Amino acid sequence: MARVMLVEDDDGLREALRLALVGLGHEVAVAADGPAGLAALAAPSAPAAECVVLDVMLPGIDGFEVCREVRRLGRLPIIMLTARSEPIDIVAGLECGADDYVAKPVEPRVLDARIKAVLRRAVPVERENGADGTVDLGPVRVDTRAMTVTKGGAPVELTPTELRLLLEFVTNPGQVLTRQVLLDRVWDYGYLGDSRIVDACVWRLRAKTEDDPARPRLIATVRGVGYRLDLP
Structure with missing residues (x-):
């Protein structure tokens, strides 16, 4: 399965999602706000995350800015969690560099399926076109x-x-x-x-x-x- 960094400020939801994802076979590290999430991702002693699950509404630094910072660091897959249903808010997250989003309330098996999908996309299938590719x-x-x-x-x-x-x-x-x-x-x-x-x-x-x-x-x-x- 995957090493997931979950950044969510709601204590109850964060723990519920952590337990659910662990039960589905994932290894989950958690953070309660944007700065803590970025610090955890940058920590040299921690196992490298393979996917970030990131709430939009975070204290300190909101999810959009965290997403931009993670994207500046590389291609780590990002899934946004959003309670907002307006198209402009969803698109804003995607335009910050997120790969996908899941609307709240979150169904753990839906989130699990999205995590697996972004991980598959992280290893693109080779396509040959020219003689040298x-x-x-x-x-x-x-x-x-x-x-x-x-x-x-x-x-x-x-x-x-x-x-x-x-x-x-x-x-x-x-x-x-x-x-x-x-x-x-x-x-x-x-x-x-x-x-x-x-x-x-x-x-x-x-x-x-x-x-x-x-x-x-x-x-x-x-x-x-x-x-x-x-x-x-």
Whole structure:
């Protein structure tokens, strides 16, 4: 299973989730606020976390800022816990770099399934396109063997989910991929998921690969359907 860092300020919920996740086979470390969570993640003596489960509403430093800081440190998968149902709050978490979110009240088995899914996404499946495994998208080069992306020769830092999304587009150039298809293939959802996750991840991917994200030339929106990769 996984080594999970759970950052949640509600004492009762934190302990209930810890016990439930341990019962499902995970190793769980906990923190009650943002600074404590970041300190625990940075502690050299602690076993490295494989996934962070992070509440949005935290004292000290809120979950959005903690998410940004964790994302600056690398590709560690992040799942946000949110009591907010407004689309703008959910998308805000995803745009901070989260890989997924779970709405409160939290069902432990749903959270367990999401943890397993983000861990699978953290090890992208190799896709070969060119003879050397590289695909050139104008100034953007995708190496499907080394799992690296560059733009103009400079490295582009992608989260595991963003990388899998880009690989899905690269594998299917010119094809319209619906949001549900992308949820199934990239997020590993075997059910109707929330398409806002797809839209937010595409937004972040465009911000990192397009010269003008507001006028994308690589990842086109097919209104009312999904997205399509247009080769230069």
